[in-house]
Amino acid sequence: AQSVTQPDIHITVSEGASLELRCNYSYGATPYLFWYVQSPGQGLQLLLKYFSGDTLVQGIKGFEAEFKRSQSSFNLRKPSVHWSDAAEYFCAVGSDGNKLVFGAGTILRVKS
């Protein structure tokens, strides 16, 4: 069965600092991988996705993620965090059956 682990429940970074949110997945075949962001009381917005091809994918709001098959990881990065990036971030893995399995989420706090 598919599973997703986000090891960090909370992360605090200073505004302007770099960010890396970790995601590890378990899936037998090549997965479809996603990062979503959720502001308080809102729905989820898709940041980026990986289906195949280039393992470094670019998303919206200056985010990127790298698929590393050998480490079963899909970490999200941003070179310089803005206060508006404070939110909860979810990693998800999908199969061809179009169901998604989500991680428990990482809450990002940005300090000025």
Next chain:
Amino acid sequence: DGGITQSPKYLFRKEGQNVTLSCEQNLNHDAMYWYRQDPGQGLRLIYYSQIVNDFQKGDIAEGYSVSREKKESFPLTVTSAQKNPTAFYLCASSGEGVRRNIQYFGAGTRLSVL
């Protein structure tokens, strides 16, 4: 604007009452989903539907029911059998082909028990 509309934004349930959460999409998507979100647990799939008049149970279907009579609508009923209904409920939809793996979400409904 194309999107997914969930209503109401806030809902309160009395003991023994059934309540229905609305989800409407104008994206012409075939598949629709309902998730439950609890703090620290991510999203858990309640029900999903890949086509009109067909739906399947997800991981936590007990105490919930759905219908899919129209392509654009996928209402969720929280029945009195659901003993712990307080949560944030999210509806999503996805399109065709490879894009069926990309889910788009509504703004959610927060359900509380009176």
